[in-house]
Amino acid sequence: MRLEFLFLGKTRESYLAAGIEDFRQRLQHYAPVEIKTLKEKRWPKNYAAEKIMAEQGEVLRANIPKSSLLVALAQTGRQFASEEMAGLLGQWADQGRKGVVFAIGGHLGLAPALLKAADLVLSLSKMTLTHEMTRLLLLEQIYRAYTILAGEQYHK
Amino acid sequence: MRLEFLFLGKTRESYLAAGIEDFRQRLQHYAPVEIKTLKEKRWPKNYAAEKIMAEQGEVLRANIPKSSLLVALAQTGRQFASEEMAGLLGQWADQGRKGVVFAIGGHLGLAPALLKAADLVLSLSKMTLTHEMTRLLLLEQIYRAYTILAGEQYHK
Numbered sequence: 001m002r003l004e005f006l007f008l009g010k011t012r013e014s015y016l017a018a019g020i021e022d023f024r025q026r027l028q029h030y031a032p033v034e035i036k037t038l039k040e041k042r043w044p045k046n047y048a049a050e051k052i053m054a055e056q057g058e059v060l061r062a063n064i065p066k067s068s069l070l071v072a073l074a075q076t077g078r079q080f081a082s083e084e085m086a087g088l089l090g091q092w093a094d095q096g097r098k099g100v101v102f103a104i105g106g107h108l109g110l111a112p113a114l115l116k117a118a119d120l121v122l123s124l125s126k127m128t129l130t131h132e133m134t135r136l137l138l139l140e141q142i143y144r145a146y147t148i149l150a151g152e153q154y155h156k
Numbered sequence: 157m158r159l160e161f162l163f164l165g166k167t168r169e170s171y172l173a174a175g176i177e178d179f180r181q182r183l184q185h186y187a188p189v190e191i192k193t194l195k196e197k198r199w200p201k202n203y204a205a206e207k208i209m210a211e212q213g214e215v216l217r218a219n220i221p222k223s224s225l226l227v228a229l230a231q232t233g234r235q236f237a238s239e240e241m242a243g244l245l246g247q248w249a250d251q252g253r254k255g256v257v258f259a260i261g262g263h264l265g266l267a268p269a270l271l272k273a274a275d276l277v278l279s280l281s282k283m284t285l286t287h288e289m290t291r292l293l294l295l296e297q298i299y300r301a302y303t304i305l306a307g308e309q310y311h312k
Binding site for chain 1: 169170171172174175178235236237238241263264265280281282283284285286287289293296297300311312
């Protein structure tokens with residue numbers, strides 16, 4: 001099952017970029033992985049947040065293959081224990097799903113329409129996180145899920 | 157109010173160390189901050205996890221000033237939204253509390269006795285995180301809390 005991470009704008013914090021790249025490489029041992037970083041458009045200053053999110057949502061959606069499941073990241077989503085996340089990914093793979101796209105919005109978050117269209121709205125924490133920190137945390141958790149599925153030890 | 161972060165063993169992942177140092181410096185603009193990294197003892201191979209945790213707990217406890225509040229990090233603890241965390245820190249400062257110690261255990265986590273002794277057992281996520289990732293996430297959240305208290309804008 002193919003894993004795709006869909007981000008808006010490049011990761012600016014160099015230490016987060018380093019961590020994300022580390023987990024991308026590690027995750028590759030378990031599944032085909034692609035990180036797709038879409039260009040972040042510049043918006044006029046007085047452009048409403050809702051309009052920006054909606055337009056960003058359309059751009060993201062255009063990059064999600066129809067055959068893939070969509071996991072949308074949002075603070076208001078559902079939290080999973082790492083073992084539950086592993087179970088879910090294992091189940092999807094067993095069902096013969098082609099791929100999963102994990103979409104993280106910009107600093108405004110994902111548009112409501114995209115959350116509605118998602119197969120799963122996933123929350124990593126009750127806390128507000130930067131969208132760049134969310135990237136690192138998500139990569140780490142998906143990597144952890146695959147080590148759990150493989151029955152391998154990974155530290156805490 | 158003085159902030160102290162109590163860690164067991166140095167941060168090995170260089171990108172996490174870089175992020176932690178970044179937030180330590182930023183946090184210093186709001187409050188006196190100290191990161192105390194205790195040496196991690198090597199244990200005999202057949203030493204029981206409970207015994208290691210108990211001994212580590214004693215070492216950590218010896219480094220917590222009596223006048224400080226203790227926030228112990230554990231996956232099983234209570235989750236707070238960032239605004240709630242900010243509210244709690246603001247409340248403690250208003251009460252004239254001298255300091256807060258945030259304690260993170262090693263990969264085994266904190267001993268039950270230490271969790272019991274804590275003023276707050278804090279969970280950052282339902283997911284299992286490495287204790288090094290927990291350090292970065294915690295520093296970021298405490299920094300975020302102070303930006304919220306200061307009414308400053310900090311990105312998402």
